Amino acid sequence: MACLNNHSCLLLLPPPPPPPPPPPSKPYFFSASLTSVPLPITSFSFPSLPLPRSSKLRSLSWKPPTHLLCKAAEYVFPDPIPEFAESEADKFRRYLLEKLSKKKKDIFGDSLEEVVRVCTEILNNFLHTEYGGPGTLLVIPFIDMADTLNERGLPGGPQAARAAVVWAQKHVDKDWNAWTSGEGGSDHDNEPE
16 A cells, blocks of 8 residues: 555555446447457545555556457348248148148137138238348247237137247248258148147
8 A cells, every 4th residue: 555645545456457348328230340449547546545655656547458349240131032921921821721720620610711811911921021031030920920819809819829930930940041042942741740
């Protein structure tokens, strides 16, 4: 400890690690580059501790070195592909009709076709407007399916939405990758569910 006088002393410690940079005031994206970032200068003072006169250190200041930060590249998802959306919605409609007619016939009764039509329409709209490949499959259209079926008084909203989300998680991203790699879509008729 080094004291300047009876009222001002400094505690001699190794410099603390640099403080983390302040959070941004608004969201921002990074580009892939290295940038110098100056950090603030920090001083410590303890006014109630005496500082010996023999000390050559009169104040403690710590200046952090300039750091290089690696910033991540911004990724832009591709736009939806209408042809993919149509193909995938057709596969989905066939699957859902078969799945719900086999296992949930007692729940849907005469409303099966209407339930499948509503769910297919919602998925088709999502694939046309929002889906841009892996990482963009959202839960929102499946919540919308259950809500829309319930609002229209159709039976089995939760069951139909669950069957839809299970199918989508298993197939949509995989089919997108096959479609965009030039292999075309895959047919799911021979796959066990």
